[in-house]
Structures are given as structure tokens and as C-alpha cells.
Amino acid sequence: MSGVKITETILRDAHQSLIATRMKTEEMLPILEKLDRVGYYSLEVWGGATFDSCLRFLKEDPWERLRVLRKNFKNTKLQMLLRGQNLLGYKHYPDDVVEEFVKKSIENGIDIIRIFDALNDTRNLRTAVEATKKSGGHAQTAISYTVSPVHNIDYYVNLAVEMENMGADSICIKDMSGILLPYVAEELIKQIKKEIHIPVQIHSHFTSGIANQTYMKSIEAGADIIDTAISPFGMGTSQPATEPMVASLKNSPYDPGLDMDLLLEISEYFKDIKEKYINDRVLDHKVLEVNAKTLKYQVPGGMLSNLVSQLKAQGALDRFEDVLEEVPKVREDLGYPPLVTPMSQMVGTQSVFNVVLGERYKMIPKEVKNYVKGLYGKPTIPIKDDIKKIIIGNEKVFTGRPADLLEPELDTLKENIKEYIEQDEDVLSYALFPQVALDYFKYREAKKYKIDTNLLNEEFKTYPV
Numbered sequence: 001m002s003g004v005k006i007t008e009t010i011l012r013d014a015h016q017s018l019i020a021t022r023m024k025t026e027e028m029l030p031i032l033e034k035l036d037r038v039g040y041y042s043l044e045v046w047g048g049a050t051f052d053s054c055l056r057f058l059k060e061d062p063w064e065r066l067r068v069l070r071k072n073f074k075n076t077k078l079q080m081l082l083r084g085q086n087l088l089g090y091k092h093y094p095d096d097v098v099e100e101f102v103k104k105s106i107e108n109g110i111d112i113i114r115i116f117d118a119l120n121d122t123r124n125l126r127t128a129v130e131a132t133k134k135s136g137g138h139a140q141t142a143i144s145y146t147v148s149p150v151h152n153i154d155y156y157v158n159l160a161v162e163m164e165n166m167g168a169d170s171i172c173i174k175d176m177s178g179i180l181l182p183y184v185a186e187e188l189i190k191q192i193k194k195e196i197h198i199p200v201q202i203h204s205h206f207t208s209g210i211a212n213q214t215y216m217k218s219i220e221a222g223a224d225i226i227d228t229a230i231s232p233f234g235m236g237t238s239q240p241a242t243e244p245m246v247a248s249l250k251n252s253p254y255d256p257g258l259d260m261d262l263l264l265e266i267s268e269y270f271k272d273i274k275e276k277y278i279n280d281r282v283l284d285h286k287v288l289e290v291n292a293k294t295l296k297y298q299v300p301g302g303m304l305s306n307l308v309s310q311l312k313a314q315g316a317l318d319r320f321e322d323v324l325e326e327v328p329k330v331r332e333d334l335g336y337p338p339l340v341t342p343m344s345q346m347v348g349t350q351s352v353f354n355v356v357l358g359e360r361y362k363m364i365p366k367e368v369k370n371y372v373k374g375l376y377g378k379p380t381i382p383i384k385d386d387i388k389k390i391i392i393g394n395e396k397v398f399t400g401r402p403a404d405l406l407e408p409e410l411d412t413l414k415e416n417i418k419e420y421i422e423q424d425e426d427v428l429s430y431a432l433f434p435q436v437a438l439d440y441f442k443y444r445e446a447k448k449y450k451i452d453t454n455l456l457n458e459e460f461k462t463y464p465v
């Protein structure tokens, strides 16, 4: 039997989970050659929040980052996380945008696309899965794992079978909150492996402190691939750490066979990067602690910090515990959505409103209304009539595939920004985040101008007056 395979998340989820996705491409570059030699199955390097963060905060072109990474990874497959029909944003995009986005992601260097939907509504995965396969990529569909009275083993096994039938090349069990218990994972993977014939990958977060054990039981039950993060950026709200996991599997049939010396060198490099983010106060010790309350409230790490900042903004941080108590109630009202983007934001904001305003559903975000109207897909169980009435009154609920309501828009978008386009991919950046992308394009132009000015200055230096 060949060993378990490892996906390293340092360049995507690890820094998304611990330092708000702020790692810059220039901080990645010096270590890429070593990362490429370790023998990982894949590196998760793109997607999730990295795209938004590049454009909005780092003033980097995410497409250029991808090309640079591809050029430097000569031996390792590159992987990204895609939010199904939401791509790398927070709402549904039309099929023409999804198809082009997937095509360009693969053209620029992605091998494996992990595609999930926050509601596990497979209609929201289909366009991206088909586009991935059409471009020769590996389509991995992810089950958004959660715990509720209706999310049982049968539910997940049926979902996995549906995904395989849809054409998935592998399945990921995506435990974004870190609440998949070791013995549940064992049973879940055994049952799934009985019914499907494609590889199964486990993705968890260390948030509640149980993920190492969950990985071990998953591996023993037949999981083919696990997600880990090199130790300086492992654990806490990130993935289990790579080196201890690799060491734990040594001398077993599951030995991943990675180069431990190289892992330790890589670890040293990222220790320095971590130190810098601690000094800059980007890395807060809170995200590194075991948060056992997660097991009760299921709130993923990123959502916890969002709740804290929303409450701080309203001067109501003392209501934090009340909000945590409210989250499962709102979730139940909304038909038990898994708490992952964009549902985690919706449930979180609604819970904050319910507590801070002293009356439940006094104020309701537009996104929550749209969700109840069916515009994000199908809730796990139907939302009760009385809740529906409170949230959308007598408005009708749409039961079709949400993206069927959206007209193609690429041509119009291209026209809108034609004076800024420097590459085909620019229209996709604009499609996802119109204002943020425009701001970035303007910044890019200004920077170019500045570089020209500097060059001019160099010439003047050569010919002093």
C-alpha cells in the first residue's frame, strides 16, 4: 500500500486562517524551490480569500501571483479552493463568468480545483466541475461538513455518491470548523469508501484541538490525502501541522515519505515570517489557542474573529457569549446551513443583529432575505413557514438553480473596462469585485507611471548637470 498523500496549505488556507490572508508573493518566493522538492501530493496556493486579499489589501495581481507560483513549482501539483458558483466571491455569478474563470485558472497554472457549495447544493457545483474537466483539470468536489439533526452519515454518503456521478475526480470532506470527531470520521470514511471509487481527502482545522486525532482515524479508515500546514502556520485555526503528522505516520503503511530535513528547513523560514506578523500585530495569539467552545457552537475560526470585530464596532463586545448562543438558533431557523462562506457571514451577522437590537429579526440583511428566497440554493431542510413569513413576508421562494436566473455578462463587463484591460484575466477580476478591481487597475497604472519616472531619474543620474 502506498502512503497517505499530503496537501500543504501554507500558501493559501494556513495564512488565510491565521493572518487574514496577508502573505505577500515576495514572502513566498524564496522558499518555493524547497517546497517543490518535499514530495507533497499538492500545494494549495490560490483561491479562497487570496484573490480578494491580493487585489484589495496587497495591491497584487492575483493572476500574476499564480503565474509566478506555477513557474517555480516544477514538480508539484497546484491546487485552489473555489466556492462553486460563487467563485472567489460571495454571491452567485453567471455561468459564462464561472466557465471563463475556471478556464483561466487552469491556463495560468492550477491543476486541481476544490469546489464546494456552502449549502451542499450540487446544482451550484455543476458548471465549475464541467468547466474544470473541459480544461483538463482535476475536479475535486468538497462536502461542507457540519453537525445537525439532519446531517448524518447517510446524508454525507448520498452526497458523495452524487458527486462521483457528477464527474468528480476526488472528494474532499471539508471540516472548516474543526468539529469532525475522530470516531465519526472513521465511520464516515468507511461508509463513503464503500460506495465510491475515487480518492477521499480530509481537510480540517485544528481550532477545537481534535484534528490530529481525526486525521489519524481518517487515515486508518482509508482516507487517501490529508491537508496540513507547515508548523509555524499550523494548528490554531489553521490545519494540523505538517511535520508532526508526517512523523506520526513514519514506520507505518501510511508513511507519506516526505523529506523531513527539508520540512524542518522550510519550517525555519516560516518561523521568521510568523515573527514578523506577530510584531506587526496581524497574528493574534487568540487564533493559536485551542478553542473548545467550537465543539458546542460550531463557529469556524474566521467567523469568530468577524463576530468580535462586528461587536467591537457596535460597542457591544460584552454580548459575545449571547451571540455565540444565538448562532445555533439562527442556524436552525435557516434550515441548518453549514457555517462556511457565505452562510457563515449571514448567520453571524443575523445573530449579532438579533442580540444587539434586543429583538430577533428586527433587522435582516439583504443576503439573508435572498437566501430564504432560494437565491443561494436549497437549504438542507425546508425553512419553517413562520420563519419564512418573518423574513420575506409573502414573497415567493425560487426553487430552481439560482444561476439560471442570471444572464451572461462577460461581454458587457469587457466593454465597461476596456480602457483598463491589460490581460484577458482582468475582466474576471472585475466581474468578481468590480470596485476593488477598478481601484487596483488605477493603482497599477499609477505605479507604472512611477516606475517610468524612476527610470528617467536613473538617466539623469548618469548624466549629471
Ligand code: PYR
Binding pocket: 013, 016, 047, 048, 049, 081, 083, 176, 340, 341
Ligand atoms: C473560503 O471560502 O475562503 C474558505 O476558506 C472556506
